Amino acid sequence: xxxxxPFGRRPKEFPSHLWTQCPxxxxxxxxKQLARNLNVCTKCGHHFKLGAKERVEILADPRSFRETDADxxxxxxxxxxxxxxxxxxxxxxxxxxxRRDAVITGDAALAGIPVVLAVMDFEFMGGSMGGVVxxxxxxxxxxxxxxxxxxxxxxxxxxxxxxxxxxxxxxxAKTIGAIARLDAAGIPFVTVLTDPTTGGVLASFASLGDxxxxxxxxxxxxxxxxxxxxxxGEKLPTGxxxxxxxxxxxxxxxxxxxxxxxxxxxxxxxxxxxxGQDLRWSL
Amino acid sequence: MSxxxxxxxxxRPPAPGSxxxxxxxxxxxxLIVDASEMTARRTTPWMAVQTARNITRPHALEVIAxxxxxxxxxxxxxxxxxxxxxxxxxxxxxxxPVVVVGQQKGASTEENIQRNFGMPHPExxxxxxxxxxxxxxxxxxxxxxxxxxxxYPGPEGEERGQAESIASAIRxxxxxxxxxxxxxxxxxxxxxALALGVGDxxxxxxxxxxxxxxxxxxAAILFRSATxxxxxxxxxxxxxxDLLELGVxxxxxxxxxxxxHTDHDATTRxxxxxxxxxxxxxxxxxxxxxxxTRYERFRAFGTILEPPNEAPAPRRPWWARGSxxxxxxxxxx
Numbered sequence: 353x354x355x356x357x358p359f360g361r362r363p364k365e366f367p368s369h370l371w372t373q374c375p376x377x378x379x380x381x382x383x384k385q386l387a388r389n390l391n392v393c394t395k396c397g398h399h400f401k402l403g404a405k406e407r408v409e410i411l412a413d414p415r416s417f418r419e420t421d422a423d424x425x426x427x428x429x430x431x432x433x434x435x436x437x438x439x440x441x442x443x444x445x446x447x448x449x450x451r452r453d454a455v456i457t458g459d460a461a462l463a464g465i466p467v468v469l470a471v472m473d474f475e476f477m478g479g480s481m482g483g484v485v486x487x488x489x490x491x492x493x494x495x496x497x498x499x500x501x502x503x504x505x506x507x508x509x510x511x512x513x514x515x516x517x518x519x520x521x522x523x524x525a526k527t528i529g530a531i532a533r534l535d536a537a538g539i540p541f542v543t544v545l546t547d548p549t550t551g552g553v554l555a556s557f558a559s560l561g562d563x564x565x566x567x568x569x570x571x572x573x574x575x576x577x578x579x580x581x582x583x584x585g586e587k588l589p590t591g592x593x594x595x596x597x598x599x600x601x602x603x604x605x606x607x608x609x610x611x612x613x614x615x616x617x618x619x620x621x622x623x624x625x626x627x628g629q630d631l632r633w634s635l
Numbered sequence: 636m637s638x639x640x641x642x643x644x645x646x647r648p649p650a651p652g653s654x655x656x657x658x659x660x661x662x663x664x665x666l667i668v669d670a671s672e673m674t675a676r677r678t679t680p681w682m683a684v685q686t687a688r689n690i691t692r693p694h695a696l697e698v699i700a701x702x703x704x705x706x707x708x709x710x711x712x713x714x715x716x717x718x719x720x721x722x723x724x725x726x727x728x729x730x731x732p733v734v735v736v737g738q739q740k741g742a743s744t745e746e747n748i749q750r751n752f753g754m755p756h757p758e759x760x761x762x763x764x765x766x767x768x769x770x771x772x773x774x775x776x777x778x779x780x781x782x783x784x785x786x787y788p789g790p791e792g793e794e795r796g797q798a799e800s801i802a803s804a805i806r807x808x809x810x811x812x813x814x815x816x817x818x819x820x821x822x823x824x825x826x827x828a829l830a831l832g833v834g835d836x837x838x839x840x841x842x843x844x845x846x847x848x849x850x851x852x853x854a855a856i857l858f859r860s861a862t863x864x865x866x867x868x869x870x871x872x873x874x875x876x877d878l879l880e881l882g883v884x885x886x887x888x889x890x891x892x893x894x895x896h897t898d899h900d901a902t903t904r905x906x907x908x909x910x911x912x913x914x915x916x917x918x919x920x921x922x923x924x925x926x927x928t929r930y931e932r933f934r935a936f937g938t939i940l941e942p943p944n945e946a947p948a949p950r951r952p953w954w955a956r957g958s959x960x961x962x963x964x965x966x967x968x
Contacts, residue, residue, distance in 0.1 A: 424941050426939065426940070430881075434870060483936070512826075516937075517846065517881075521826070521846075522936035524826060525833045529810075551826070554802075555802050573793050574798040575797075576856070579856075580788045583789075584789045586789075588790055592793055593793060601794055603796045
């Protein structure tokens, strides 16, 4: 039996509440430092998920964000029960995130430009889109149209919320309808696809931005891995459904690192501004 | 009476407690507009799934051949290839030229392989968009026939932008300046179905289903096992009478006793009668009204709880708040 020398070097210990290991390069990152670097690995640039609140903070100008429709919450249109009833799942998600549903919407200034901003929250039931997400995104688009402000949506979602069945599916048509009106009115719409953006959210408003940006390495795709293997009996090759893959195939305009996102969106919105009509978009 | 009711002539069942609603227009076309009429004929959700998927059910081309005349198929998306899982073209419906687009399943395994089991690729949806535009440009009504397990979820679909093609198809329909009638023939599988499923009137055959994800897919996610599909189907409320109750479809087209597969001719006749009646009605509505009503129809989905905007209770003075108040109350005792 080997005896351990009690005075020798101990293996390094990384308490998990203080340290996070980068899944890409294996580097141990001090949590505080990681947060200060916008949840991007300081060594290799791996983009960790970023919470919705932090996302609003890095995109909106300081103290400019005014949240709207914060207290909309979901009903249970189907009376859905799987391993537990849907209202219990919502209550648990609300308790976990402190939010009523999976998207934050509001008015903000972005690089000095007044915008309507919507940020999806993956922490809330996988950012899934049910009636509330659909309603808030639609209201955001309708407000952008009424006030003639650009709409910026940061997507992070597993897709439509199964527990709301076809009502969730119909949110795809509902949100797209509002986006189409924005389009017809010549108002800019920018989407940012973050890790992950899949299913019914990618197959609706998230794909339809005038400008579609994505974060490095983000999982972006139509079918979830489990549904694909269930339907066609094979797994998608690795590297499929990544931001860079979509860029290569022409479905994303740019892959933009997190620290440059705000500046880049600001650049496009400025370019789309009509001369002489300060901060307004022409008909 | 809402705007939608005015335009479709009270096709939708009246809201509970209202006496508006005039079912006679729907009765003309032999449609079922009230789910309670269905209670006696309802099967279990899992049986509904099986019937909707029955390989011998009439599929799009057969319905087109039976309900329309002089169909000329149009092929290709002008960019990549012709997707055999989506068919479409110009036909006449009771003498009136229309554009018809549908998802095509096969009636045999061989045919199903050729049609990819009715699972379209992105180029299929882009072909559909092209045909939608033809309908709009030449002021022809559009009829879509929905029958798909879903958009093809494989690597080729991802490579060619499955999600983008579906989103674009939905966008094209939401703003298409011509009347649209949707008929769900069998299986309405998720976003891949919705890409053909946005219209002024959405009809469904009595034994069809429509769902956000296949019961197998839902089971794989919720119960981590595809064999729990039956349980998932139960929870999802995907059968046609449920969809009528939820307002996802406006009316059901009755099938022959035993199901559509037992009598193809009767089924296509019923579809034709329904389509002719609805297109007649929609033809009289100005296009601007169609578009705003279509917007409102889909805008209305999703019940949400919104607390009323109450003014916050006036703040008590410092001595009447919390611990100070408690102290006073205790002292009084």
